[in-house]
Amino acid sequence: MSASAELTGTHVKYLMTIHEIAQAGQAVSSADVARSLGVSRPSVTRMLRVLSEKGLAEKARYGKICLTPAGEALSCKCEEQIARMIRLLPETGLSLTPTELRRAAMALLGALPERCLF
Numbered sequence: 001m002s003a004s005a006e007l008t009g010t011h012v013k014y015l016m017t018i019h020e021i022a023q024a025g026q027a028v029s030s031a032d033v034a035r036s037l038g039v040s041r042p043s044v045t046r047m048l049r050v051l052s053e054k055g056l057a058e059k060a061r062y063g064k065i066c067l068t069p070a071g072e073a074l075s076c077k078c079e080e081q082i083a084r085m086i087r088l089l090p091e092t093g094l095s096l097t098p099t100e101l102r103r104a105a106m107a108l109l110g111a112l113p114e115r116c117l118f
Helices: 009-023 030-037 041-053 069-092 098-111
Strands: 057-059 065-067
Touching (some): 009 041, 009 069, 009 098, 030 041, 065 069
């Protein structure tokens, strides 16, 4: 991955969304990502360009989005960190639903320095 810029929370959100759709056994399209995140397709296109520059994702044949080996490895690391945070966050006394727990864990992960993922 390019060392020029660290991952932001938005990068993590898009990366994990692509990962989750692919894990469900679907070919990933810009429309799928846009629908899942509630953003426009042009926003997905712009972010895909950024993730491609970072060596994390690419557009495959017929416009399908796929993670590169580096993107897949990073998304697996992110998933491990998210799962760990989901286990720990309830200890704070916050009363969160499972969906809120996952969103909070992803937001926290996106706020951490990239070095915490490695």
